[in-house]
Amino acid sequence: MKRGLIVLFLVIFSFYQMVFADQPVEVTHWQFQAVHTDGTSSFDDNGPWQVILEGILLNNPEQWLDPTPDPTVSPWFMGGEWEIVIQGEGDDHAGTFCWMGQNYGNGPGSDSYSNEEWLAEICRLNRDPNTAYIFRAGDRVRVTGTYLFYGGKLNVNENHQTDSMFDFKLELIKPSVGLPQPEEITLADLKHADDTEIFDPARLTGGEYYQSRRVRINRVSIVDPENWAPNTTITVTDGQGRTFPVVLALGEGIARYECPTGTIDVIGIMDQKAPGYPADLTKGYRLLVLDYDGNGLVLGESGSVRGNLPGDINHDFVVNLVDLAELAEHWMISRARLCDCF
Numbered sequence: 001m002k003r004g005l006i007v008l009f010l011v012i013f014s015f016y017q018m019v020f021a022d023q024p025v026e027v028t029h030w031q032f033q034a035v036h037t038d039g040t041s042s043f044d045d046n047g048p049w050q051v052i053l054e055g056i057l058l059n060n061p062e063q064w065l066d067p068t069p070d071p072t073v074s075p076w077f078m079g080g081e082w083e084i085v086i087q088g089e090g091d092d093h094a095g096t097f098c099w100m101g102q103n104y105g106n107g108p109g110s111d112s113y114s115n116e117e118w119l120a121e122i123c124r125l126n127r128d129p130n131t132a133y134i135f136r137a138g139d140r141v142r143v144t145g146t147y148l149f150y151g152g153k154l155n156v157n158e159n160h161q162t163d164s165m166f167d168f169k170l171e172l173i174k175p176s177v178g179l180p181q182p183e184e185i186t187l188a189d190l191k192h193a194d195d196t197e198i199f200d201p202a203r204l205t206g207g208e209y210y211q212s213r214r215v216r217i218n219r220v221s222i223v224d225p226e227n228w229a230p231n232t233t234i235t236v237t238d239g240q241g242r243t244f245p246v247v248l249a250l251g252e253g254i255a256r257y258e259c260p261t262g263t264i265d266v267i268g269i270m271d272q273k274a275p276g277y278p279a280d281l282t283k284g285y286r287l288l289v290l291d292y293d294g295n296g297l298v299l300g301e302s303g304s305v306r307g308n309l310p311g312d313i314n315h316d317f318v319v320n321l322v323d324l325a326e327l328a329e330h331w332m333i334s335r336a337r338l339c340d341c342f
């Protein structure tokens with residue numbers, strides 16, 4: 001009788017573990033991004049299997065990484081990639097990157113996705129599962145998934161596994177809430193006077209405070225305009241000895257417009273990619289600029305395009321052969337799994 005009760009208890013306990021112990025846990029970005037004094041994750045010391053995070057979507061993923069599938073087998077080559085940043089709201093002063101890659105097998109992970117499998121994955125992730133709405137920067141969203149620490153940040157990702165149990169899920173809470181106002185800072189908020197990085201494990205100052213959030217760095221100039229191009233890194237300076245790397249992402253305006261000159265402000269997403277192996281997690285802050293609208297004063301997007309002329313592809317307020325040439329150059333290109341999804 002007693003033995004039967006023990007067996008019954010064990011069966012119930014196992015069932016409980018299977019059903020409840022691995023339930024995703026809702027956390028704030030601030031809780032999720034907690035670090036030790038050396039910059040390693042403290043949340044990850046004893047974190048749950050999956051987390052749920054909510055906030056504002058800061059980017060359209062194709063402006064940052066190219067989702068075009070490419071299954072080439074080569075060390076560390078990821079093929080298609082997809083990454084979004086979600087910023088916490090109100091008191092939740094932090095944010096989180098959520099990453100997907102095609103060729104986990106080229107790094108420390110499981111097998112890679114075939115092109116078809118990869119396209120199906122990002123087809124799913126680009127759309128709200130309840131409404132089929134295509135996510136865009138400025139939406140309030142909820143992500144549920146597993147996570148890994150990399151280069152100074154705890155990222156939601158699939159743990160480099162193609163097994164569907166590692167899928168992460170993105171859901172719409174409210175569309176078009178709008179991007180958060182960028183916090184206005186100067187390079188003195190990120191660098192000491194000797195140009196070394198400010199690292200504060202309490203995350204109340206420096207790069208750690210702004211990591212994965214939208215900021216506006218005021219009054220800087222570009223040191224190396226010759227490096228201006230999509231998918232490159234340029235350097236800005238405050239003219240007082242401080243410098244900072246700015247990653248120009250894939251936004252079409254970066255290819256279309258000239259590098260801005262003179263004193264400008266820069267709007268982007270603060271990132272950390274710690275250098276070295278093993279990585280120095282107190283370093284490697286950088287600003288990601290997703291796109292540029294050619295306004296000349298602010299490196300970034302104003303979010304409002306003037307002209308209202310259909311066919312004015314380069315937004316110079318006239319429709320002419322320059323627009324046609326740009327159209328012809330990119331004729332019949334499609335963006336993987338934003339069109340032809342189902």
Ligand SMILES: [Ca+2]
Nearest residue numbers: 152153211272
């Ligand atoms: Ca960090």
Ligand SMILES: [Ca+2]
Nearest residue numbers: 312314316318
């Ligand atoms: Ca034009």
